[in-house]
């Protein structure tokens with residue numbers, strides 16, 4: 001699978017967990033079917049927190065979404081269809097991801113993917129990468145748009 005050159009990027013400082021949730025909510029409001037967002041960063045970086053904000057916006061419900069650390073996938077229904085929250089930390093090999101139905105989800109659902117590195121680069125060309133890193137007491141989010149995402153990046 002080819003990987004398109006990054007066309008646009010932004011850096012957003014997240015001073016606390018509430019800021020991470022708020023970024024997730026803004027993202028969730030703008031997601032649609034077929035959108036793929038890759039969340040990278042070490043354990044504790046804030047990936048699941050960001051995903052929870054996006055899930056709350058997608059479903060319109062505020063309950064705490066469980067981390068898919070063991071199930072690998074949690075799916076949610078919202079007004080815009082299905083959202084997949086995927087955590088590939090425990091994926092043994094990239095091929096196992098296709099048994100989860102990930103390829104169809106890339107096309108038909110909105111997807112938030114933690115540990116996308118586990119797919120060995122087999123990611124869709126149109127996607128948004130969000131890399132979370134420590135920043136003082138908080139975090140910093142580096143957003144990189146690939147393909148069609150570049151036109152949407154400014155609105156997040």
Ligand SMILES: Nc1ncnc2c1ncn2[C@@H]1O[C@H](COP(=O)(O)OP(=O)(O)O)[C@@H](O)[C@H]1O
Nearest residue numbers: 014016017020043044045046047048049138139
């Ligand atoms: N911007 C932030 N500043 C400080 N703490 C944060 C921030 N975002 C998230 N956290 C906290 O970091 C911890 C780990 O978050 P989590 O989302 O579970 O990380 P990950 O999924 O990357 O392992 C949680 O306690 C969460 O509240």
Ligand SMILES: [Mg+2]
Nearest residue numbers: 047048067114
């Ligand atoms: Mg997590």
